[in-house]
Amino acid sequence: xxxxxxxxxxxxxxxxxxxxxVAALLPATVAEAKPPTQVDPALMVPTLNPDFAPWSxxxxxxxITCQGSYADSYSGVPIGxxxxxxxxxxxxxxxxx
Numbered sequence: 640x641x642x643x644x645x646x647x648x649x650x651x652x653x654x655x656x657x658x659x660x661v662a663a664l665l666p667a668t669v670a671e672a673k674p675p676t677q678v679d680p681a682l683m684v685p686t687l688n689p690d691f692a693p694w695s696x697x698x699x700x701x702x703i704t705c706q707g708s709y710a711d712s713y714s715g716v717p718i719g720x721x722x723x724x725x726x727x728x729x730x731x732x733x734x735x736x
Contacts, residue, residue: 678696694706710733
């Protein structure tokens with residue numbers, strides 16, 4: 640005997656309620672990332688290159704990661720090229736910030 644529309648609807652409702660009940664009983668898992676632990680750059684061995692100071696170091700995974708930046712500036716450095724018979728020079732302004 641074929642199922643009637645109301646019996647299929649009841650079966651669907653029961654299934655939906657069962658799924659909701661199981662979902663409500665499952666523990667909610669939330670992935671929380673710990674803030675990175677800062678590490679004193681002066682403790683690094685070998686010592687960090689002072690040309691890249693200031694350094695920022697922190698624990699990352701199973702090691703320590705350090706980040707520095709290099710800001711060089713120079714003016715009037717010949718690069719070995721000529722343009723219309725004139726020497727070409729390179730200039731890099733100091734970094735802002």
